[in-house]
Amino acid sequence: MKSNVKTSLTQNIFRILLALFMVYAGFSHLTFNRIDFQAQVPDWVPLSKDLVVVLSGIVEITLGLILLLWKKQRTTIGWFLSIFFVLVFPGNIAQYLDGKDAFGALNSDTARLIRLFFQPVLIAWALWSSGAWQTWRNSKK
Structure with a gap:
């Protein structure tokens, strides 16, 4: 779906922030947070936890x-x-249900539960800042 929507300055700023966050998070998967991210890989995933984190x-x-x-x-x-x-x-749900600590801050059921509510925010952020949601809505008119 090609963009027919012009995004605002605010959307572009948030898109850039999200993109930088993704690059940073990906880099941390491969380096200094590699073990912590393995805590998020559910036991039922049929691949090595390290491979899932790297990929x-x-x-x-x-x-x-x-x-x-x-x-x-x-x-x-x-x-x-x-x-x-x-x-x-x-993976986030499994980390909560299994009570696995990670990143220093995710060391309680409350912290892991609160984290779950940020995933819909990330989804909305990606759709809004990229113009994807508006493009989809315009395609329905």
């Missing part, structure tokens, strides 16, 4: 860079990023 880190870096740099497909990448956030959500 998701690479995907995060790629999505972040594309969101930052590839203007023509920005709305499409907004959808891909929101789908990515949906796909990793079971």
Whole structure:
């Protein structure tokens, strides 16, 4: 879906912030937070936890860079990023249900529960800042 929507300065600022956050998070998957991210990989995933963390880190870096740099497909990448956030959500739920600590701050059931409410925010942020949601709405008119 090609973008027919002009995004505002505010949307662009938030898109850039999200893209930078994704690149940073992806880099941290591959380096200093690698063990902590393994706590989010549910036990039922049939791959090594380290492989899942490495692959998701690479995907995060790629999505972040594309969101930052590839203007023509920005709305499409907004959808891909929101789908990515949906796909990793079971890991956040598993971390909460299994009571696994991570990142120093996720050391209680309350902190892990509160974190779950940020995933819909990330999904909305990706769709809004990329113009994906508005493009979809315009296509329905």
